[in-house]
Amino acid sequence: MVHLKRLLCCFVMFCLLLEPIGIFSQPLIFNNTALAQEVVSSVDESKTNPGTAPPEEPVQTDTEEEIADGTSSEKTPEAEPANLEEEAPVKGEFALAAAYDGSITLSKGESYKFTNIHTNATYIKSNATSTNTYDYAIYLPDGSGYDYDTDSKSTSRSVRAGGHMVVTVTSSNPVTFTFTTSQVISEASTTPALVKKEVSSGESFSFVNTGEVNNSIKVEGVTKEFSYQTYKEDGTLSTEAYDYASSTVTIPAGGKIIATVTADDPVTFAGYYDCNDEEPVSDALLFVTLEAGESYLFENLDDTATHVIKTNASNSSSAKKTYDSAIYKADGSAHAQDADATVTSKTIPAGGKMVVTATSAIPVTFKAFTSYFSGKRNDHPALIKKTLKKEETIQLFNTATESTTVLVNGSSSRRYSYQLLKSDGSTYQQSYDSGNTSLHPCWWQADRNYNQ
Known part of the structure; x- marks a missing residue:
């Protein structure tokens, strides 16, 4: 009996201890709801007063009072978090505005320079199309050329940190360029993006590479055919070619190119303005076209090596082009001869000469580099020719x-x-x-x- 009374007393004391915390009178959901409400309230206050400490005794809402009184056990609605999301800016909106907050519109022939002052590469954008075109040249921080193009339709070009880009509008329609002002210094350029030279058939030009690395010249035209020689910085010959047809040709560092257009249509040559200087040049090529019966004398100025003379002779039945030739050694003795020839090249001995005479109804053209040959019209034909009839x-x-x-x-x-x-x-x-x-x-x- 004594033991039973002791157990009953312990149970009563246990119940009295639990009553103050309301374990039997309040549902567990109350604590979750109150926590959610406190989070919402905290976000609101940090939004409206950033950096302000919350009050020591937060104001209790009507909903909280109802819950505290035990008259309501529903969750607080999520309206306030939804409002926060609606008021937040669209992702990327401000970043996009900041990235291209500068612009310039250029008309044909106008040039502009964009210098990247940022620590990373930056982009120069444009509204270029097939009818809105521009030339551009991009340089590295050390001033060497990185990339260039003529009549570009590109809408975005990358400029490395510390580098710069020069643009020149080439279309009759204007072109607009956009850039980030915090990353790019923009200014009008007194020089164009590229040095460009249009050369007609038979005309010559020369570009000097002022840079410390090899750079390429872009070639544009209907047939793009030209004969050229490139020289190293020390003046020695680097490469040469007759009737070359390619979209680019490379100039050695500190060297130069001398070329003559051999195509019927004009050819345009273009390269970095800051890396190429145009220099006056006499004809790089002896470019001679002879009618039937006309003669020309070529003399090899090099007394140590043979050199080649090119011609457009042809054995085509529809457009036959023929010529006579007589080649002499340096001492004047005969070396070789040919009658009604259709071969397209002749090799002249060191210090030797060649006389040619066109023999076809269609004119024949001869080409020889002026660095190797001198030439002049000749009064005498290449060969003595006599046609005999029967019994003559x-x-x-x-x-x-x-x-x-x-x-x-x-x-x-x-x-x-x-x-x-x-x-x-x-x-x-x-x-x-x-x-x-x-x-x-x-x-x-x-x-x-x-x-x-």
Whole structure:
């Protein structure tokens, strides 16, 4: 009995201890709801008064009072958090405005410079299209060229930290450029983005590379055909090519290019304005077109090496272009000859000469670099040529100290008789009804027997 009374007393005391915290009278959801309300209230206050400490005794809302009285156990509505989201700015709105808050609109021929003062690369944007175009040149911080283009339609170009970009509008329509003013210094440019040179057929030009690295020249045109030589800084030859057709050509660091347009249509050459200087130049190429019967003399100025002369001769049945040629060594002795030739190149001995005469109805053009050759019109033809009819005779004397070849267009239908004599008058060789295409006489006489 005593034990039963002690247990009952312990139970009563346990219940009295639990009563003050309301474990039997208030639902658990009350604590969650009150917590949610406190969070909302805290966000509101931090939004309206940033940096202000909350009051020691926060004001209790009507909803909180009802819950405290036990008259309501519903959750606080989420209206206030929803209002916070509506008032927040759209993501990226201010960033976009800040990124391109500067702009400039340029008309044809106007130039502008954009310098990146930011620590990272920045973009220059534009409204370029196929009818709104511009030239541009982008430079690295050290002033060397990084990228360039002519008549660009690009709407965005990247400029590295410390670098700059120069633009020049080339279209009749204006172009607008946008940029970030906190990252870019913009100013009108007194020089264009590129150095550009339009060269007509037969004309020459020269660009000097003022930079410390090789740089390329862009070539634009219908056929883009030109002959050129590039030189290193020390003046020695780097590369050369006749009738070159490509979209670019490279100039060595500190070197230069000399070129002559060989296409029928004009060709435009363009490169970095800050890395290329145009210099006056006489014709880089002897560019000679001869009509039938006209002759020209080329002399190799180099007494140590052979050099090549190019021509547009052709064996095409629809556009045949032919010429006679006589090539001499430096001592004046005969080196080689050709009649009605269609080959497109001839090699001239060191210090030697070549005389050419056009023989076709269609004119023939010859090209030789002025660094190797001098040239002039010649009153005398390349070859002595004589056409014989049946039973006609000709005598030819070799005035050289060595045997000289005579070319003949003999064939099975074009036959002749000949006799070769030595310098003492004795017979060296003779033949009847020959169709040979060459003879090597000291003295020569021919009688044509057939005319077929």
